[in-house]
Amino acid sequence: xxxxxxxxxxxxxxxxxxxxxxxxxxxxxxxxxxxxxxxxxxxxxxxxxxxxxxxxxxxxxxxxxxxxxxxxxxxxxxxxxxxxxxxxxxxxxxxxxxxxxxxxxxxxxxxxxxxxxxxxxxxxxxxxxxxxxxxxxxxxxxxxxxxxxxxxxxxxxxxxxxxxxxxxxxxxxxxxxxxxxxxxxxxxxxxxxxxxxxxxxxxxxxxxxxxxxxxxxxxxxxxxxxxxxxxxxxxxxxxxxxxxxxxxxxxxxxxxxxxxxxxxxxxxxxxxxxxxxxxxxxxxxxxxxxxxxxxxxxxxxxxxxxxxxxxxxxxxxxxxxxxxxxxxxxxxxxxxxxxxxxxxxxxxxxxxxxxxxxxxxxxxxxxxxxxxxxxxxxxxxxxxxxxxxxxxxxxxxxxxxxxxxxx
Amino acid sequence: xxxxxxxxxxxxxxxxxxxxxxxxxxxxxxxxxxxxxxxxxxxxxxxxxxxxxxxxxxxxxxxxxxxxxxxxxxxxxxxxxxxxxxxxxxxxxxxxxxxxxxxxxxxxxxxxxxxxxxxxxxxxxxxxxxxxxxxxxxxxxxxxxxxxxxxxxxxxxxxxxxxxxxxxxxxxxxxxxxxxxxxxxxxxxxxxxxxxxxxxxxxxxxxxxxxxxxxxxxxxxxxxxxxxxxxxxxxxxxxxxxxxxxxxxxxxxxxxxxxxxxxxxxxxxxxxxxxxxxxxxxxxxxxxxxxxxxxxxxxxxxxxxxxxxxxxxxxxxxxxxxxxxxxxxxxxxxxxxxxxxxxxxxxxxxxxxxxxxxxxxxxxxxxxxxxxxxxxxxxxxxxxxxxxxxxxxxxxxxxxxxxxxxxxxxxxxxxxxxxxxxxxxxxxxxxxxxxxxxxxxxxxxxxxxxxxxxxxxxxxxxxxxxxxxxxxxxx
Numbered sequence: 001x002x003x004x005x006x007x008x009x010x011x012x013x014x015x016x017x018x019x020x021x022x023x024x025x026x027x028x029x030x031x032x033x034x035x036x037x038x039x040x041x042x043x044x045x046x047x048x049x050x051x052x053x054x055x056x057x058x059x060x061x062x063x064x065x066x067x068x069x070x071x072x073x074x075x076x077x078x079x080x081x082x083x084x085x086x087x088x089x090x091x092x093x094x095x096x097x098x099x100x101x102x103x104x105x106x107x108x109x110x111x112x113x114x115x116x117x118x119x120x121x122x123x124x125x126x127x128x129x130x131x132x133x134x135x136x137x138x139x140x141x142x143x144x145x146x147x148x149x150x151x152x153x154x155x156x157x158x159x160x161x162x163x164x165x166x167x168x169x170x171x172x173x174x175x176x177x178x179x180x181x182x183x184x185x186x187x188x189x190x191x192x193x194x195x196x197x198x199x200x201x202x203x204x205x206x207x208x209x210x211x212x213x214x215x216x217x218x219x220x221x222x223x224x225x226x227x228x229x230x231x232x233x234x235x236x237x238x239x240x241x242x243x244x245x246x247x248x249x250x251x252x253x254x255x256x257x258x259x260x261x262x263x264x265x266x267x268x269x270x271x272x273x274x275x276x277x278x279x280x281x282x283x284x285x286x287x288x289x290x291x292x293x294x295x296x297x298x299x300x301x302x303x304x305x306x307x308x309x310x311x312x313x314x315x316x317x318x319x320x321x322x323x324x325x326x327x328x329x330x331x332x333x334x335x336x337x338x339x340x341x342x343x344x345x346x347x348x349x350x351x352x353x354x355x356x357x358x359x360x361x362x363x364x365x366x367x368x369x370x371x372x373x374x375x376x377x378x379x380x381x382x383x384x385x386x387x388x389x390x391x392x393x394x395x396x397x398x399x400x401x402x403x404x405x406x407x
Numbered sequence: 408x409x410x411x412x413x414x415x416x417x418x419x420x421x422x423x424x425x426x427x428x429x430x431x432x433x434x435x436x437x438x439x440x441x442x443x444x445x446x447x448x449x450x451x452x453x454x455x456x457x458x459x460x461x462x463x464x465x466x467x468x469x470x471x472x473x474x475x476x477x478x479x480x481x482x483x484x485x486x487x488x489x490x491x492x493x494x495x496x497x498x499x500x501x502x503x504x505x506x507x508x509x510x511x512x513x514x515x516x517x518x519x520x521x522x523x524x525x526x527x528x529x530x531x532x533x534x535x536x537x538x539x540x541x542x543x544x545x546x547x548x549x550x551x552x553x554x555x556x557x558x559x560x561x562x563x564x565x566x567x568x569x570x571x572x573x574x575x576x577x578x579x580x581x582x583x584x585x586x587x588x589x590x591x592x593x594x595x596x597x598x599x600x601x602x603x604x605x606x607x608x609x610x611x612x613x614x615x616x617x618x619x620x621x622x623x624x625x626x627x628x629x630x631x632x633x634x635x636x637x638x639x640x641x642x643x644x645x646x647x648x649x650x651x652x653x654x655x656x657x658x659x660x661x662x663x664x665x666x667x668x669x670x671x672x673x674x675x676x677x678x679x680x681x682x683x684x685x686x687x688x689x690x691x692x693x694x695x696x697x698x699x700x701x702x703x704x705x706x707x708x709x710x711x712x713x714x715x716x717x718x719x720x721x722x723x724x725x726x727x728x729x730x731x732x733x734x735x736x737x738x739x740x741x742x743x744x745x746x747x748x749x750x751x752x753x754x755x756x757x758x759x760x761x762x763x764x765x766x767x768x769x770x771x772x773x774x775x776x777x778x779x780x781x782x783x784x785x786x787x788x789x790x791x792x793x794x795x796x797x798x799x800x801x802x803x804x805x806x807x808x809x810x811x812x813x814x815x816x817x818x819x820x821x822x823x824x825x826x827x828x829x830x831x832x833x834x835x836x837x838x839x840x841x842x843x844x845x846x847x848x849x850x851x852x853x854x855x856x857x858x859x860x861x862x863x864x865x866x867x868x869x870x871x872x873x874x875x876x877x878x879x880x881x882x
Contacts, residue, residue: 084648144648337872
């Protein structure tokens with residue numbers, strides 16, 4: 001019998017986002033990519049694939065594992081590039097070329113002395129048309145290039161590379177936006193054979209999520225004589241909650257890991273011999289803790305008094321003027337009027353501005369800067385009614401809100 | 408707010424407190440008086456020295472030995488308490504003889520003089536500690552977002568966690584790891600942060616562009632050492648494209664990555680403001696440092712002053728409550744207390760022949776007033792007669808028309824009228840323009856430039872209530 005601590009540690013390790021090499025729940029998409037790529041390797045021509053889907057749906061991971069497994073069947077080279085760190089098209093070509101050189105794709109290839117856009121492009125073109133084996137170029141976050149590469153023709157050229165005569169380039173683009181190809185490549189749409197194949201990664205469903213978590217934990221469970229780490233019902237709750245919002249698997253793993261951590265802490269207190277199963281109550285506790293709305297310190301009742309009064313004042317100003325924005329000078333006057341009746345005050349303007357910025361950090365209001373401090377505009381960023389309900393819980397604030405003298 | 412009665416109350420309190428505290432110190436003196444004559448020859452010698460060297464009358468020199476005596480008494484108490492923080496102790500040890508009790512208190516209350524463990528932040532400490540420790544043990548990567556308003560101990564707590572883990576490495580409990588700390592304010596432009604990180608990591612100086620590619624290369628290979636990166640003031644790294652943030656939080660998710668990122672910022676809603684792909688990577692490990700409550704602030708100040716008996720307990724409570732009501736910023740509370748100590752010291756030196764009195768509510772209140780009083784009000788209070796009349800003219804016009812802006816021409820008319828009413832010689836236009844310019848240069852009023860100088864629009868830059876308060880107060 002191994003120690004309880006070890007099980008917890010192993011379980012947490014298994015739930016780490018990068019701690020797996022098996023794709024679960026993406027069989028359909030994977031088959032699609034596999035068929036397409038395999039046909040291309042057989043035909044000895046180039047093609048392009050565009051994969052889209054929301055964050056945390058396993059796009060990059062699927063492609064990487066797929067290519068790794070294909071390596072056993074076919075001979076090809078792979079270059080992976082994240083477009084987030086690409087500055088311009090020249091920079092991108094240069095990185096691709098240097099990768100080609102370091103991978104020894106073509107022995108004759110060398111970095112040119114003068115790196116102009118055209119010369120680099122020429123070099124890459126000549127290279128991909130002359131090489132023996134295929135070259136797979138994976139461009140992650142490809143929708144970012146439209147912000148950096150302003151010239152549309154450069155992007156066209158990039159997507160035309162696979163379709164040059166004798167080209168052996170396979171271009172795989174991965175991104176979040178659904179309409180990247182339709183929006184950016186209208187000219188390519190005219191030639192159907194040059195149209196990139198679009199594969200959609202839909203958000204994970206409830207069952208997918210359950211399968212993934214179970215798969216990850218199964219190894220640990222097998223190792224330690226089939227103990228149950230997360231209760232089925234708790235897992236179901238987690239899966240259905242995430243699946244109903246965005247199906248982000250990173251969030252699921254994070255929540256499960258934290259649930260295990262919480263369980264471990266509770267287990268430490270009671271000094272158990274065997275591992276305790278994470279139950280539905282613990283899972284719910286984690287969900288409540290990570291909910292961003294309950295995080296603002298207005299709810300936790302830790303907000304300093306003056307900040308609460310300021311929120312009340314903004315609320316009163318909004319009701320009075322029926323305009324959502326209020327200038328800082330007006331607010332300051334009203335605020336001090338209220339404060340004075342409770343024999344307290346904020347004297348200096350800079351202090352008052354500080355107070356506003358602190359609430360802005362909480363995400364409750366927005367402060368629009370202007371040239372003069374007195375002309376700053378403030379507006380609420382949460383629902384008026386919601387704020388009102390929360391403030392009314394406290395008698396002091398309710399008093400301010402209902403007092404006719406301040407209206 | 409600035410009612411005279413309150414001020415009088417405060418003054419009354421001050422005097423009251425001084426008397427009572429004098430009594431305290433007197434009793435201390437009398438207790439030690441018998442022993443001191445025998446035990447401390449040094450004070451006696453210094454007394455001689457001072458009387459011979461200084462020309463100032465003996466009032467101050469007679470007072471000093473007494474003060475040093477009572478300090479000595481507390482100082483011997485210091486040595487016997489083992490719980491005291493080492494660093495602070497050593498600091499005082501070096502210079503103790505030259506310092507009065509107030510000065511010691513001031514050193515302890517200084518913001519830069521941080522204690523070895525932060526009071527009232529145990530939960531946050533253990534949260535961060537557990538997070539990093541699990542990742543170190545499992546050889547995995549991860550990121551955590553730490554947020555909270557300024558002065559709540561975010562950076563300090565995180566640093567202490569890393570120090571604590573380093574000790575664990577020394578004791579061979581943990582495998583060694585590298586820790587890097589960068590502050591986004593250190594760089595002129597967000598992308599330069601790569602350069603800084605790479606430099607901290609390897610000691611080499613490369614361009615920012617090159618640093619990214621080098622760092623990314625680093626993650627492709629399996630490393631055998633975890634790296635803990637602490638990024639302070641994360642919100643400064645937001646660019647339009649948000650690529651810096653993306654990269655920082657994408658690295659922990661690389662395969663085999665052992666990169667642990669702790670990001671610190673003020674805004675609680677930053678993850679909701681950035682792109683969804685970044686907040687997906689940022690995950691849900693969010694830790695919020697709530698502003699200190701008055702109980703916690705009181706504890707913080709008290710722990711710092713542990714064995715120095717200079718503060719009235721009520722005074723600490725008052726300062727704590729004042730700060731907790733507005734911001735809950737610990738730095739602020741310490742600053743106020745430090746300033747109050749200075750004020751108390753000044754009071755003591757003014758009082759002739761008397762020694763040490765405790766820092767009381769009056770001092771704290773005075774310190775708060777000094778720190779938070781409006782500069783504009785002070786400025787206007789000390790403005791010249793004509794400047795005040797000018798402001799009065801603006802207010803009169805505002806009350807008459809209800810418009811915030813008026814033209815200079817109309818103000819000049821009103822000003823002349825007011826001068827006559829006060830039985831003074833009205834100023835000519837050039838003189839009045841001078842008055843107007845001097846007010847504008849201090850930003851008490853705002854001018855909107857116009858071709859015709861007498862038609863320019865004037866508006867006051869402080870609230871009408873405040874101006875009225877100052878002007879009425881002067882009569």
